[in-house]
Amino acid sequence: MPVDHLGIAVRSLAEALPRWEGPLGATASPPEVVDSQRVRIAFLDAGSTHLEFLEPTAPDSPVAKFLETRGEGLHHLAFAVPNVDRKLAELDSAGYRLIDRVARTGARGRRIAFCHPSAFDGVLVEFVEGEP
Amino acid sequence: MPVDHLGIAVRSLAEALPRWEGPLGATASPPEVVDSQRVRIAFLDAGSTHLEFLEPTAPDSPVAKFLETRGEGLHHLAFAVPNVDRKLAELDSAGYRLIDRVARTGARGRRIAFCHPSAFDGVLVEFVEGEP
Numbered sequence: 001m002p003v004d005h006l007g008i009a010v011r012s013l014a015e016a017l018p019r020w021e022g023p024l025g026a027t028a029s030p031p032e033v034v035d036s037q038r039v040r041i042a043f044l045d046a047g048s049t050h051l052e053f054l055e056p057t058a059p060d061s062p063v064a065k066f067l068e069t070r071g072e073g074l075h076h077l078a079f080a081v082p083n084v085d086r087k088l089a090e091l092d093s094a095g096y097r098l099i100d101r102v103a104r105t106g107a108r109g110r111r112i113a114f115c116h117p118s119a120f121d122g123v124l125v126e127f128v129e130g131e132p
Numbered sequence: 133m134p135v136d137h138l139g140i141a142v143r144s145l146a147e148a149l150p151r152w153e154g155p156l157g158a159t160a161s162p163p164e165v166v167d168s169q170r171v172r173i174a175f176l177d178a179g180s181t182h183l184e185f186l187e188p189t190a191p192d193s194p195v196a197k198f199l200e201t202r203g204e205g206l207h208h209l210a211f212a213v214p215n216v217d218r219k220l221a222e223l224d225s226a227g228y229r230l231i232d233r234v235a236r237t238g239a240r241g242r243r244i245a246f247c248h249p250s251a252f253d254g255v256l257v258e259f260v261e262g263e264p
Binding site: 001002003006008009010016019020022023024025026046047048049070071072073074075076077079080087090091094096117119120121122123132 | 133134135138140141142148151152154155156157158178179180181202203204205206207208209211212219222223226228249251252253254255264
């Protein structure tokens, strides 16, 4: 199952992106606000996968809380799946703890769902519908 | 620049791997001990990149200390580069803080080097020589 993207929580996209663009030899996408998660997001291509930089847009957003307790850094790991609903059903019946029992709309209008970090050894795992 | 692998720190490979193998539909590689880092490592294919699971083999290993302070979870992000020495020189001259100023031997006998997390927004970034 391919990695769709890797989420990285930062305080400021404007400050973080140039630090990555040089060494990676890539230019970030124009930032996009995802209201449901109260974040501003920009992507950077890294081979066949992507880095997703997340800047909170509100102090009560999950990413703002993550920054408060853990600081900047690796935030989540997303896999691309053909069908998110089928994957959720499969995980649920195998006893994996889910955050989203129903898929919701994420960045770039794609259907996404998160599992609880306790399901995957402390890693916040996301499933995204479609090709990476 | 392609992602070579994503490192995930766990207390026990034997307990963690089956949790990932099912949902990812992949089988982990046989564990390998990397003495220089005092870890036992197993890889799981994820599309054109890999998940690298790290279990400490000694209580004073960097991964053991990470587990103590942060718990299990995402540990580092590795990019594949054609030449690690050239990448280190490029980063050094651009003012990026490095952990390794000289490449060393990592898992699967590959040449690797780590940058300090403060260089990349809290992310421990590794460069690995060769194809992912």
